[in-house]
Amino acid sequence: MQIRVLAFAHLREALGQAELAFDLPANATAGDAWAILAQRLPALAAAGPSTRFARNGALVSAQEPLCEGDELALLPPVGGG
Amino acid sequence: MLAITRAAIDLAALENRRSGDGGVVTFAGVVRDTAEGGRSVVGLSYEAFEPMAIAEFERIAAEARERFGDLEVTIVHRIGELNAGDVAVAVVAAAPHRDAAFEACRYCIDELKRRAPIWKKERYADGQEHWKANAARG
Numbered sequence: 001m002q003i004r005v006l007a008f009a010h011l012r013e014a015l016g017q018a019e020l021a022f023d024l025p026a027n028a029t030a031g032d033a034w035a036i037l038a039q040r041l042p043a044l045a046a047a048g049p050s051t052r053f054a055r056n057g058a059l060v061s062a063q064e065p066l067c068e069g070d071e072l073a074l075l076p077p078v079g080g081g
Numbered sequence: 082m083l084a085i086t087r088a089a090i091d092l093a094a095l096e097n098r099r100s101g102d103g104g105v106v107t108f109a110g111v112v113r114d115t116a117e118g119g120r121s122v123v124g125l126s127y128e129a130f131e132p133m134a135i136a137e138f139e140r141i142a143a144e145a146r147e148r149f150g151d152l153e154v155t156i157v158h159r160i161g162e163l164n165a166g167d168v169a170v171a172v173v174a175a176a177p178h179r180d181a182a183f184e185a186c187r188y189c190i191d192e193l194k195r196r197a198p199i200w201k202k203e204r205y206a207d208g209q210e211h212w213k214a215n216a217a218r219g
Contacts, residue, residue, distance in 0.1 A: 008130055009150035010212040020151030053153060057133050073130055077214035081110045081170050081190060
């Protein structure tokens, strides 16, 4: 299945882009997507031990199953205000 | 109004009070020229996951109304390149009486800093940069 990954702040910089289309095995979870990305991009792994996930705009755990066409946002610790 | 903007924040224009509001509290978060440790800061670069940030502002404003009663809440956060002295965020809480306005304003800015998907990179005078997360508060 294909999902869309969004990355912010230092995770965006580590990824080299704000958004990418990403192929995953069926039944993959948010945590699986992260593990595959981090394996390909060591800079991402180094940047992201405290990363949280949002699936289609809602915070989810790493165990959240993903579906074809999902948007998975990678959210570093926030710094607004 | 709950918004993310790239334009300069005009505090006076945000004072959105109703005829029955006797207390209006405005908080402005301003870019400091000095980081923790005394390092000289030129400016900050902010970015947001905008749809999720607005949804979070809506939840925070709704929680403030549940806790502190009838309120008019305005939250505006600026993103993009900001310089020292620029207003990065404004929260305005208007209520019939001052206690609710003060408490709601404080609640909204504290929760925004804790929860809203917004990030900032400090840009230092020596040319270095650093993504700066907010401190966790108990």
